[in-house]
Amino acid sequence: MTTDPTPEPNWLNEREQRAWRGWIALQAEINRRLARQLQRETGLTGAEYAVLVSLSEAPGGRMRVFQLREAADWEKTRLTHQITRMVQRGLVAREPCTEDPRGAFVVLTDAGWEAITQAAPRHVAHVRHWFYDALSEEQVDALLDLSRTVLARLPEADRTMGEPCTQEVGGLP
Numbered sequence: 728m729t730t731d732p733t734p735e736p737n738w739l740n741e742r743e744q745r746a747w748r749g750w751i752a753l754q755a756e757i758n759r760r761l762a763r764q765l766q767r768e769t770g771l772t773g774a775e776y777a778v779l780v781s782l783s784e785a786p787g788g789r790m791r792v793f794q795l796r797e798a799a800d801w802e803k804t805r806l807t808h809q810i811t812r813m814v815q816r817g818l819v820a821r822e823p824c825t826e827d828p829r830g831a832f833v834v835l836t837d838a839g840w841e842a843i844t845q846a847a848p849r850h851v852a853h854v855r856h857w858f859y860d861a862l863s864e865e866q867v868d869a870l871l872d873l874s875r876t877v878l879a880r881l882p883e884a885d886r887t888m889g890e891p892c893t894q895e896v897g898g899l900p
Contacts (some may be wrong), residue, residue, distance in 0.1 A: 757857055764853050767847040774809050775818065776850065779843040788835035791824065795833055818842055
C-alpha cells in the first residue's frame with residue numbers, strides 16, 4: 728500500500744468562499760453589462776473596444792502586434808483573428824515593420840479613431856454608473872489597496888508555483 732504524500736487542501740472557509748465567488752460574480756456581471764451596452768450603443772464588441780483603447784493610447788495610434796498582444800493579454804491566434812475582423816470593418820490597418828520584416832504594426836484608421844472617440848465617453852459613463860456610483864471613497868481606497876497588494880505579491884507567488892501550495896506559500900498565514 729502506498730501513501731499519498733499530497734497534503735490536505737487548505738480549503739477556503741465559508742467567508743473566504745463567499746468573498747471569492749462574489750469577486751468572480753462581480754467581474755462577470757460588470758463585464759457583461761459593459762459589453763452589452765457598448766455593443767448596443769456603438770456597435771463595438773468588448774474585444775474591439777479593448778484593442779482600440781490600447782491603440783488610442785499608443786504613440787501615433789500604432790503598436791507592434793506583439794505589444795498589442797501583451798497589452799490585451801490574449802493568445803496570438805485570438806489577436807490575429809480579432810485584427811483581421813477589425814481590418815475588414817475598417818477600424819485598424821496592418822502596416823509592415825521596416826525594422827523587422829517578420830513583424831507588423833496595427834494602426835488605428837480614421838474610422839477607428841472615430842469609433843473610440845465616440846465609445847470612450849459612453850464606456851466611462853457606464854463604468855461610473857454600474858461600479859463607482861455604488862462605492863464610497865473609502866471603498867475605492869480599499870479597492871486600490873487590495874489591487875496593489877495582490878498584484879505586488881503575484882511575482883513571488885509565481886516563483887513558488889512549482890512547489891505545493893500550502894498555508895505558508897508566500898509567507899501568508
